[in-house]
Amino acid sequence: MTIRVLLADDHPLVVDGIRGFLETYDHIEVVATATNGEEALAAFAAHNPDVVLMDLNMPVLSGLAATEIMRERKPDARILILSMHDSPEYISTALRHGASGYVLKEVPTEEIVDAIEKVHAGERYLCTGTEQMIAPERGREPLTSREQTVLLELASGMSNKEVARSLDISVRTVETHRKNIKRKLGISSTAGLTRYALEHGVLRE
Known part of the structure; x- marks a missing residue:
């Protein structure tokens, strides 16, 4: 089964690089790319991708806002955040906004493919190290x-x-x-x- 991917990132070199290695896999097809959140929403509506690979920080409309809108329009949308930020704040915020997973740009390309496959299968994916980062938040001591x-x-x-x-x-x-x-x-x-x-x-x- 081919996994149809929408790739949204405002850095052309990143888009070209990721698209290039994803297209070396027979079961993954990049059906569209976007450079900001608004373009991502338009491409999402036009192509109905299986998985959206979304950067957080983009102009016009952020990846977080686009993620939230996509989930409102299609509750079972599979959105994988691809980010350079590894702080617990970013990760937990992305998950609260409806992301299905979170992977860092610095991980090996094979892990990004693994993340796409897991998210496509309906699983949540957190890249190596991030699960431990946000685990304390779930059992966090409440504020007085x-x-x-x-x-x-x-x-x-x-x-x-x-x-x-x-x-x-x-x-x-x-x-x-x-x-x-x-x-x-x-x-x-x-x-x-x-x-x-x-x-x-x-x-x-």
């Missing part, structure tokens, strides 16, 4: 109500001093909350906290 409040204020751009003043607590207490929030969420940066808050409805755009 105070930590959720601190997260909201930090994510909205307030400094530690401003949060302390707003909640009538010490700056040191805010720093402790901040450290605990980052530890529980597995997030290392303030930008990551903001992204988490947006994605989980804690903070609105």
Whole structure:
């Protein structure tokens, strides 16, 4: 059975390289390519591929947004994220948006083919090393109500001093909350906290 693949990535060299090695396999056919999320949606509608190989960071419309829309239009769409980002945030976010799997661009080409086959068969695929990264998140310690409040204020751009003043607590207490929030969420940066808050409805755009 031929697996019909839509390849979406905004880097022409990446597209050419991946398309070239995929087409050396008799059972895989690249039916279309796209350089942004909007093109990917159009190609998805026109070609109805078996598997979409999707980059996360693309212009016009991101891979995450395109993934979500594809799953809304076709709930059984098989979408495999191909990314250079190996952080737990990216991986878990992609899965929450409906991705069927996640594979890093740096893996051997044989693993990408294996991922396509697994996703096509209806399985979830996480490339070597990523399963361990997101495993802690599934059994993650929940945030306390105070930590959720601190997260909201930090994510909205307030400094530690401003949060302390707003909640009538010490700056040191805010720093402790901040450290605990980052530890529980597995997030290392303030930008990551903001992204988490947006994605989980804690903070609105």
